[in-house]
Amino acid sequence: MFGIIGRVRDPVRRLLDLDGPRGREAVGAIVGGFDRLLHDREVGEPLWSEHPNYTDAVARVDFGEVRWQGLHDPLELPGRGRLMAAFAAGYVRPDRVASRVAWAANTLQHTVPWSRVYIGPALWVCCLDDGNCPVGGRDFGGYHASYTGQGSVILLSLERRADAFHEVTHHEAWHAAAALMRPEALAAVDEATRKRGDDWKGDAYLCTPDERRARAYQRFATLADEGFDMTAPLDFERPDAKGVFWWLYSGAFAERVQDEAARRAG
Numbered sequence: 001m002f003g004i005i006g007r008v009r010d011p012v013r014r015l016l017d018l019d020g021p022r023g024r025e026a027v028g029a030i031v032g033g034f035d036r037l038l039h040d041r042e043v044g045e046p047l048w049s050e051h052p053n054y055t056d057a058v059a060r061v062d063f064g065e066v067r068w069q070g071l072h073d074p075l076e077l078p079g080r081g082r083l084m085a086a087f088a089a090g091y092v093r094p095d096r097v098a099s100r101v102a103w104a105a106n107t108l109q110h111t112v113p114w115s116r117v118y119i120g121p122a123l124w125v126c127c128l129d130d131g132n133c134p135v136g137g138r139d140f141g142g143y144h145a146s147y148t149g150q151g152s153v154i155l156l157s158l159e160r161r162a163d164a165f166h167e168v169t170h171h172e173a174w175h176a177a178a179a180l181m182r183p184e185a186l187a188a189v190d191e192a193t194r195k196r197g198d199d200w201k202g203d204a205y206l207c208t209p210d211e212r213r214a215r216a217y218q219r220f221a222t223l224a225d226e227g228f229d230m231t232a233p234l235d236f237e238r239p240d241a242k243g244v245f246w247w248l249y250s251g252a253f254a255e256r257v258q259d260e261a262a263r264r265a266g
């Protein structure tokens, strides 16, 4: 009883779903790699030491550390049997791969450090949940997959211009973070995007609340990247979209989740 009262009194905690199944999953993943996460931050190690032929390799980012694997080496994905994803050869300028991978690794480490990230050339995804896959098979810019108890994975394709690659990275970061947010935080974003947003000519996938929120965040984050002042206070009692977005972009959301992970690790 006292624990419940304590949680309700914590205004930040009220907007995080840390005690729900997805929250427990993410916190568990962070606890597992938390020592390394702190270590990397303190010493500022180089992100990687190997330099393969980037055009036929896939970068795997775990807790800020980048390793390279072969184009067709297996991916560790959540929801085995429900999701198929594969990288294929694509048009990638080798001289631009390293900087893009470093940018995405740093951005996602800052915002959703519990997510494993794969970055490779062309990306193909098909979700097999019930045969009703709205987006299956197309070449993808990015994809986020999360199933309770099985981790959170972000897949990114390098076969995009740098600006599109950045937007997709932010988009998938939102999906990874939103999985941990309570409905009150998501409802604050819906207030704008669902009630007043474009109807996208009835495209059912683009009109889903998840996609509307992710697109709105990717644009918010892109404006911040471009130098616009997007800072916004987050009123935890009456959250609004800008406050929630800045909460994520600034890294404050990730810090809060990590603090919780450290507290639980004891």
Ligand SMILES: [Zn+2]
Binding pocket: 171, 175, 210, 211, 214
């Ligand atoms: Zn999306």
